[in-house]
Amino acid sequence: MNDQVASNWADGSLWVIVVFVGAFVLLGVMIWARQKNKAITPEEHRRTEQATHDLYKDGATEKPHDRT
Numbered sequence: 001m002n003d004q005v006a007s008n009w010a011d012g013s014l015w016v017i018v019v020f021v022g023a024f025v026l027l028g029v030m031i032w033a034r035q036k037n038k039a040i041t042p043e044e045h046r047r048t049e050q051a052t053h054d055l056y057k058d059g060a061t062e063k064p065h066d067r068t
Contacts, residue, residue, distance in 0.1 A: 040048075
């Protein structure tokens with residue numbers, strides 16, 4: 001009976017390790033993705049808005065994805 005209890009404890013502890021390691025890996029991937037896809041800076045946003053405004057002001061009335 002002690003062998004069965006020890007086996008169950010070992011199997012259970014293995015799952016605890018797997019779950020915690022998996023959670024840490026997932027957290028690491030989420031942090032990496034957040035850093036990689038960070039929000040644009042206000043300066044980048046201003047430049048994008050200005051470029052879009054300039055395109056439409058210069059007579060480009062089509063949306064970029066409508067052009068062929």
